[in-house]
Amino acid sequence: MAAPEFDVIVVGAGAAGLAAAQALRDANANLLLLEGRDRLGGRVWTNRNLPNLTLDLGASWIHGTSGNPLMDLARRFNVQTARTDYESLWRYDAGGNELSDRADESLDNRFSELMSAVRRQRDGMQDDISLQTALDQVLSGAQLSTEEQRELDYALNTEVEHEYAADSSDLSLKFWDQGEAFNGSDVLFPNGYDQLFLPLTDRLDIRMNQVVQRVAYGSNGVTITTNQATFTAQKAVLTLPLGVLQRGSVAFDPPLPAAMQTAIRRMGMGLLNKLYLRFPTAFWPEEPHLFGYIAERKGEWAEWLNLAKYGDAPVLLGFNAGSYGRRLEGLTDTQTVAAAMTVLRTMFGSSVPEPEGFLISRWAADPFAGGSYSYLRPGGSPDDYDTLATPVNNQLFFAGEATSRDYAATVHGALLSGQRAARQVQGKN
Ligand SMILES: Cc1cc2nc3c(=O)[nH]c(=O)nc-3n(C[C@H](O)[C@H](O)[C@H](O)COP(=O)(O)OP(=O)(O)OC[C@H]3O[C@@H](n4cnc5c(N)ncnc54)[C@H](O)[C@@H]3O)c2cc1C
Structure with a gap:
C-alpha cells in the first residue's frame, strides 16, 4: 500500500478550515485544502456583483471586539471596521x-x-x-x-x-x-468580511470545486473521494457544516460513532x-x-x-x-x-x-451549508457541541462553528475551532 500523499487534508475553506490550514502550514505540514464551492469563505460570503457595492450575504459583524481574535486579523490586515x-x-x-x-x-x-x-x-x-x-x-x-x-x-x-x-x-x-x-461593540466591514480571510490563503494548496462525497479512515490512513478525484492523507480536518452532516451527503466509512450521529440529529441548524x-x-x-x-x-x-x-x-x-x-x-x-x-x-x-x-441569500437551500448556523433544540445539550468536536480514531478532527461549545454560531467560534483542530492534529491540546 502506497504511503498517503499528504500529512493532512483540510475539508472546507471557511473560517474554520482556513484557520486550521494556516496553523498547520505554519507547522510545516504537507497539506491540501479541498473546497466544494467555486469561492472561498463559506458562510462568510462577500458579494461584489452589484456595481460599486460590497455586500456580505453571510456574516456581517464581529460580535464583541474586546479580546476577539478576529480583531487581531482586522488590525493585522488593516481592515476598516464600522460600529453598529x-x-x-x-x-x-x-x-x-x-x-x-x-x-x-x-x-x-x-x-x-x-x-x-x-x-x-x-x-x-x-x-x-x-x-x-x-x-x-x-x-x-x-x-x-x-x-x-x-x-x-x-x-x-x-x-x-x-x-x-x-x-x-x-x-x-x-x-x-x-x-x-x-x-x-459589534463592528462590520464596509469593504467586506472576506478581507479578513483572503490573506490567510497565502502559500496554501487549495483545490476548488472538489465536492467531498466520501471519507474512509482506518489502518491505511484517510481516503477522501470527491466528485473529481481521490486523495489520501494520514489525518483530516473536517469543517463540514452541521447542515451538510445532517443531510448525509458525505458518507463515512466506517460510520461516525453513534454518539456523534445522535448529536448531529439532535442539534438544530438554524436559518x-x-x-x-x-x-x-x-x-x-x-x-x-x-x-x-x-x-x-x-x-x-x-x-x-x-x-x-x-x-x-x-x-x-x-x-x-x-x-x-x-x-x-x-x-x-x-x-x-x-x-x-x-x-x-x-x-x-x-x-x-x-x-x-x-x-x-437562500442558506437553507445551499447544499454546502444546509442553513445558517447551529442552535440547541428542546432536549439538546451544550455537550452536543463537544461531541461534534471529538476526534475520531485520532484520524478525523472536526472543526466549524457547530463544534464550538463556547462560541457556536459565530465566525470567531469557527476560527478558534479550526485552530483547536490544528493543535489536535499535532497531538497538542
Ligand atoms: C446570514 C448569516 C449571517 C451571519 N452573521 C454572523 C455575524 O454577523 N457574525 C458572526 O460572527 N457570525 C455570523 N454568522 C455565522 C458565521 O458566518 C458562521 O458561524 C461561520 O462563518 C462558519 O464558519 P465555518 O468554517 O464553521 O463553516 P463554513 O464557513 O460554512 O465553511 C465550511 C466550508 O465547507 C465547504 N463544504 C461544505 N460541504 C462540502 C463538501 N461536501 N465538500 C467540500 N467542501 C464542502 C463549504 O463550501 C464551506 O466553504 C452568520 C451566518 C449567516 C449564514
Missing part, C-alpha cells in the same frame, strides 16, 4: 406609524420583564421545553391587546429568533442562550436570510442605524439595517429568520422583493421607488 449602534433604532407599527419614545420604552420594558419571568421559570426546571412553551405558560391568563401581542412577537423575533436563527418554538428553554461572548435592496436614492430617515417593523404576522420583515450609515450607497438590508425565512426561500426573486417593498412602502410611504438592484 443597536440603540439607534426607529420602530414602526403595522400601519407604518413611528413609535413614540414612550411606546418604545414601554415595549422594551415589557419584553425584558417577560424574559426575566421566563428565566426565573427555568431555574430548577427538570425536563426541557421550548422557549415558546415557557412564554405561553408565563403569559397564560394575560389579556394582551392585538398591539401588545404584535409588539411582543416583534421583540421576540428580532432579539431572540434573529440571533439564534430559529423560531422560539424550536429553541431549548434550558440552553437557548448558553455560550460565551466577547465584550465590546437567517438576508435581502439587500439598492435604491436610486435614500428615501428613509438618515439618522438611525436600524429600523424595526412590528408586523401583523410574527417574523415578517421586522428588522432592517441602514447601510447608508456605513458608506454612501442607498442600500437597505432586511433580515428574516426561522420559519418565515424558510418560507421565503420558496418564493421567486420577484416575489421576495415585492414582499419586502410592501413593508417598506407601509413604513416610508407609497412613493418609495422600485429598487435598482437586489441580492437574496
Whole structure:
C-alpha cells in the first residue's frame, strides 16, 4: 500500500478550515485544502456583483471586539471596521406609524420583564421545553391587546429568533442562550468580511470545486473521494457544516460513532436570510442605524439595517429568520422583493421607488451549508457541541462553528475551532 500523499487534508475553506490550514502550514505540514464551492469563505460570503457595492450575504459583524481574535486579523490586515449602534433604532407599527419614545420604552420594558419571568421559570426546571412553551405558560391568563401581542412577537423575533436563527418554538428553554461572548461593540466591514480571510490563503494548496462525497479512515490512513478525484492523507480536518452532516451527503466509512450521529440529529441548524435592496436614492430617515417593523404576522420583515450609515450607497438590508425565512426561500426573486417593498412602502410611504438592484441569500437551500448556523433544540445539550468536536480514531478532527461549545454560531467560534483542530492534529491540546 502506497504511503498517503499528504500529512493532512483540510475539508472546507471557511473560517474554520482556513484557520486550521494556516496553523498547520505554519507547522510545516504537507497539506491540501479541498473546497466544494467555486469561492472561498463559506458562510462568510462577500458579494461584489452589484456595481460599486460590497455586500456580505453571510456574516456581517464581529460580535464583541474586546479580546476577539478576529480583531487581531482586522488590525493585522488593516481592515476598516464600522460600529453598529443597536440603540439607534426607529420602530414602526403595522400601519407604518413611528413609535413614540414612550411606546418604545414601554415595549422594551415589557419584553425584558417577560424574559426575566421566563428565566426565573427555568431555574430548577427538570425536563426541557421550548422557549415558546415557557412564554405561553408565563403569559397564560394575560389579556394582551392585538398591539401588545404584535409588539411582543416583534421583540421576540428580532432579539431572540434573529440571533439564534430559529423560531422560539424550536429553541431549548434550558440552553437557548448558553455560550460565551466577547465584550465590546459589534463592528462590520464596509469593504467586506472576506478581507479578513483572503490573506490567510497565502502559500496554501487549495483545490476548488472538489465536492467531498466520501471519507474512509482506518489502518491505511484517510481516503477522501470527491466528485473529481481521490486523495489520501494520514489525518483530516473536517469543517463540514452541521447542515451538510445532517443531510448525509458525505458518507463515512466506517460510520461516525453513534454518539456523534445522535448529536448531529439532535442539534438544530438554524436559518437567517438576508435581502439587500439598492435604491436610486435614500428615501428613509438618515439618522438611525436600524429600523424595526412590528408586523401583523410574527417574523415578517421586522428588522432592517441602514447601510447608508456605513458608506454612501442607498442600500437597505432586511433580515428574516426561522420559519418565515424558510418560507421565503420558496418564493421567486420577484416575489421576495415585492414582499419586502410592501413593508417598506407601509413604513416610508407609497412613493418609495422600485429598487435598482437586489441580492437574496437562500442558506437553507445551499447544499454546502444546509442553513445558517447551529442552535440547541428542546432536549439538546451544550455537550452536543463537544461531541461534534471529538476526534475520531485520532484520524478525523472536526472543526466549524457547530463544534464550538463556547462560541457556536459565530465566525470567531469557527476560527478558534479550526485552530483547536490544528493543535489536535499535532497531538497538542
Ligand atoms: C446570514 C448569516 C449571517 C451571519 N452573521 C454572523 C455575524 O454577523 N457574525 C458572526 O460572527 N457570525 C455570523 N454568522 C455565522 C458565521 O458566518 C458562521 O458561524 C461561520 O462563518 C462558519 O464558519 P465555518 O468554517 O464553521 O463553516 P463554513 O464557513 O460554512 O465553511 C465550511 C466550508 O465547507 C465547504 N463544504 C461544505 N460541504 C462540502 C463538501 N461536501 N465538500 C467540500 N467542501 C464542502 C463549504 O463550501 C464551506 O466553504 C452568520 C451566518 C449567516 C449564514
